[in-house]
Amino acid sequence: MKYVIDKEKRPAYLQIYNQIREDIINDVLHFDTKLPSIRALAEELEISTVTVEHAYALLSDEGYVEPRERSGYVVIFRKADGFASTSKAVHRYHRATEAKHTYPDFPLSVFSKTMRRVLTEHGDLLLEKSPNNGCTELREALRQYLARNRGILVDTEQIIIGSGSEYLYEHIIMMLGRSHTYGIESPSYKKIEDIYRAAEVKYEPLPLSHDGIDGASLFRSDASVLHTTPYRSYPSGVTATASKRHEYIRWASERGRYIIEDDFESEFSVSTKPTETLFSLTPNDNVIYLNTFSKTISPSLRIGYMVLPKHLVARYEEQLGFYSCTVPTFMQYVLTELIENGDFERHINRVRRKIRKSISSQA
Numbered sequence: 001m002k003y004v005i006d007k008e009k010r011p012a013y014l015q016i017y018n019q020i021r022e023d024i025i026n027d028v029l030h031f032d033t034k035l036p037s038i039r040a041l042a043e044e045l046e047i048s049t050v051t052v053e054h055a056y057a058l059l060s061d062e063g064y065v066e067p068r069e070r071s072g073y074v075v076i077f078r079k080a081d082g083f084a085s086t087s088k089a090v091h092r093y094h095r096a097t098e099a100k101h102t103y104p105d106f107p108l109s110v111f112s113k114t115m116r117r118v119l120t121e122h123g124d125l126l127l128e129k130s131p132n133n134g135c136t137e138l139r140e141a142l143r144q145y146l147a148r149n150r151g152i153l154v155d156t157e158q159i160i161i162g163s164g165s166e167y168l169y170e171h172i173i174m175m176l177g178r179s180h181t182y183g184i185e186s187p188s189y190k191k192i193e194d195i196y197r198a199a200e201v202k203y204e205p206l207p208l209s210h211d212g213i214d215g216a217s218l219f220r221s222d223a224s225v226l227h228t229t230p231y232r233s234y235p236s237g238v239t240a241t242a243s244k245r246h247e248y249i250r251w252a253s254e255r256g257r258y259i260i261e262d263d264f265e266s267e268f269s270v271s272t273k274p275t276e277t278l279f280s281l282t283p284n285d286n287v288i289y290l291n292t293f294s295k296t297i298s299p300s301l302r303i304g305y306m307v308l309p310k311h312l313v314a315r316y317e318e319q320l321g322f323y324s325c326t327v328p329t330f331m332q333y334v335l336t337e338l339i340e341n342g343d344f345e346r347h348i349n350r351v352r353r354k355i356r357k358s359i360s361s362q363a
Contacts, residue, residue: 005045012047016055024064024077025246035065035073062275063211063241077243106297110343111334118333126333130325134161134305135332141339142305149345150263151280152289157313163302163326165262165292166195171323172260172288172306173199175316176225180258183223185213189234192227208236212244218251225258226251231266231275242276249282259287267296267348268355285309293335296348303327303335 003019005012023029035041038056042049056073059065065073119126133139139159146152162168169192173182178201184192186205196203204221206213213228226248230240240248252259261278269275279289292304308316325332338344 003041003045005047012045013051013054013058016041016045016052017058020055020059021062021064024059024075029075031075031078033075034071035075037072061269063243076241077246106347110347111297111338114337114341114343115334118330118337122333126330128329130161130327130329130332132321132323132325133157134159134325134327135329135336138332138336138339139305141336145339145345146307149267150277152277152307153280154307155310158308158310160306160308160316161325161327161332162304162306164294164304165264165290166191167326168290168304168306169195169260170199171316171320173201175312175319176258180225181222182260183213183218183221183226185228185233185236187233187236188227189229208233208238210238212238212240213248215244215247218247224256225260227260227262228278229262229264230278231263231269234264239275245276245278245281248278249284252282252286253284257286261287261289263289263291265295266291268351279307285311288312296344297335297338301331301335303331 003016005015009015020029020035029035035056036044038049038052042052045052056065056067060067060073064075064077066076068074136156138161139156142159143154143156146154160168160171162171173196178199181202181204182196183204183206184196186207188205193203193205202222204223206217206221206223206226208214212230213226218226228240228248230245230248232239248259251257259278259282263277266275266277277287277289279287286309288309289307290304293301294304335344
């Protein structure tokens with residue numbers, strides 16, 4: 001095994017992570033293969049063991065490998081697995097085990113100071129009607145933020161602003177059409193089911209297993225659109241593993257299928273590198289990515305956004321482009337300022353450090 005580290009490029013641990021990850025995905029490193037020991041790889045690359053540990057920890061966080069006692073790190077990813085491999089007994093969830101996470105509030109002092117600054121600097125512009133898809137400034141700020149933090153590389157025109165996920169769900173249904181059957185996680189966030197029922201579209205609950213939606217159920221279903229929250233499904237708290245994410249993408253590779261990826265809460269991952277999105281992983285241009293600021297700033301903000309596959313932008317404009325943006329111009333500029341001046345990401349990083357510290361103290 002020969003990996004190369006370019007010390008003039010990004011951090012060494014990410015270079016190691018990316019090279020090993022590619023070998024795992026391309027089946028160079030097969031399922032159940034043992035990775036080199038941390039010390040051996042560190043000596044080979046002439047870097048510290050801490051750097052290698054960091055890379056291995058990221059691979060473990062995302063479900064590519066797992067540490068085993070007296071064996072080191074072993075590959076657990078199986079890209080070529082069919083749905084039968086995940087047809088093990090489905091874990092049953094009870095309300096007592098529901099995962100509900102609370103996070104520190106966004107600092108009110110920072111938020112109010114930003115509001116005053118926006119009022120002073122933008123003046124009468126705040127009284128103007130927002131463009132239908134959202135203010136260009138906010139969409140551009142989000143484009144850059146997604147590229148930095150989620151590995152999502154898109155054009156500004158692919159980003160649509162709306163007042164929360166429920167509003168955006170409805171627009172997706174109108175855009176994709178009511179002829180589809182929508183597959184949803186079971187259990188899932190109740191409003192998802194309520195919205196599909198209210199829209200009078202067919203939806204099919206798909207049982208969750210320990211690592212995501214049960215593969216056998218997914219491939220047997222009549223669904224042609226999969227609605228999933230791969231980072232942490234609510235109320236079960238299940239996170240889709242790397243193998244499961246690739247399984248979703250394989251399922252969606254059939255013509256006419258789409259994935260709706262709700263990335264709710266992912267910003268607060270304790271990993272130093274956020275989990276890969278389905279949007280960034282797929283080669284098929286058929287994942288619609290959604291997120292909101294309900295957890296990261298406040299549920300009262302009522303600002304969400306979706307990122308469309310490039311080939312759906314023209315369809316959206318033609319079918320739904322006439323809808324006015326439901327988020328006030330003023331709040332769009334406030335959010336733009338929070339993202340551009342770094343306050344938004346500083347808050348996220350503070351919370352993540354606090355979570356990691358809490359986990360370490362409980363270990």
